[in-house]
Amino acid sequence: MLNFFKKKQKLEPDLKAGDDHYRAFIGPPEKYDLVSAMQFNLLTKYGLREHHRLLDIGCGSLRGGRLFIIYLLEHNYYGVEPEKWLVDDGIYHELGRGIVTLKKPQFIYTTAFDFAAFNTTFDFALAQSIFTHASSAQIHTCLKNLSHVSSDNFKFLASFIEGDENYEGDEWVYPACVRYRFEYLSDIVTQYGFVCRRLDEQHPNNHTWLLIEKKV
Numbered sequence: 246m247l248n249f250f251k252k253k254q255k256l257e258p259d260l261k262a263g264d265d266h267y268r269a270f271i272g273p274p275e276k277y278d279l280v281s282a283m284q285f286n287l288l289t290k291y292g293l294r295e296h297h298r299l300l301d302i303g304c305g306s307l308r309g310g311r312l313f314i315i316y317l318l319e320h321n322y323y324g325v326e327p328e329k330w331l332v333d334d335g336i337y338h339e340l341g342r343g344i345v346t347l348k349k350p351q352f353i354y355t356t357a358f359d360f361a362a363f364n365t366t367f368d369f370a371l372a373q374s375i376f377t378h379a380s381s382a383q384i385h386t387c388l389k390n391l392s393h394v395s396s397d398n399f400k401f402l403a404s405f406i407e408g409d410e411n412y413e414g415d416e417w418v419y420p421a422c423v424r425y426r427f428e429y430l431s432d433i434v435t436q437y438g439f440v441c442r443r444l445d446e447q448h449p450n451n452h453t454w455l456l457i458e459k460k461v
């Protein structure tokens with residue numbers, strides 16, 4: 246409770262990306278609403294329906310989750326996030342306990358991309374601003390683990406920042422971002438039975454969207 250009041254007392258105009266506040270930790274706080282709407286619009290444009298099961302990788306403070314959880318049928322939203330306080334604050338300030346009771350989203354708190362822990366398969370996955378911070382070893386783990394939990398018509402939307410060179414470190418970088426070449430990511434994707442293409446979609450933070458699907 247004390248933690249909550251401490252965060253609320255800090256005025257939003259003072260906050261910047263990466264600060265210790267549920268709207269700022271995950272990106273520029275002044276774009277929180279915009280990045281919510283973008284995620285929802287994008288996934289519904291690419292076919293997300295209420296009966297699909299969605300895996301939100303690095304769901305943060307439910308910037309997207311607050312819209313997806315309401316839209317999807319109960320039990321269909323699954324969030325993975327190492328920072329439990331973000332999910333707790335997202336529920337407290339944005340979603341409300343009543344919606345959680347009604348829609349029964351599930352969460353795991355881990356850095357291990359351990360999607361099998363949900364013991365189900367997914368129709369859609371989302372990684373909004375995850376490959377923008379992840380090492381290539383983490384991207385490999387993410388795709389390998391997704392290959393074990395993806396349904397036949399699986400669609401995975403992932404944003405990244407395109408660069409001339411690839412980030413070669415072993416660590417998650419945060420709040421700064423890392424870059425990858427499209428061809429490099431495309432090659433990783435194919436190693437796990439997927440194919441990918443760049444989407445011609447706008448992003449408020451100039452990321453590029455990838456659509457990753459099963460190779461047929």
Ligand SMILES: C[S@@+](CC[C@H](N)C(=O)[O-])C[C@H]1O[C@@H](n2cnc3c(N)ncnc32)[C@H](O)[C@@H]1O
Pocket residue numbers: 270271272280302303304305306307308309325326327328331355356357358372373374375383417
């Ligand atoms: C830039 S934020 C994006 C949050 C959310 N996807 C959104 O766009 O609203 C990146 C998130 O990834 C989480 N994260 C860090 N390491 C992770 C890991 N190994 N697996 C999943 N998420 C991770 C961070 O805690 C943070 O919430």
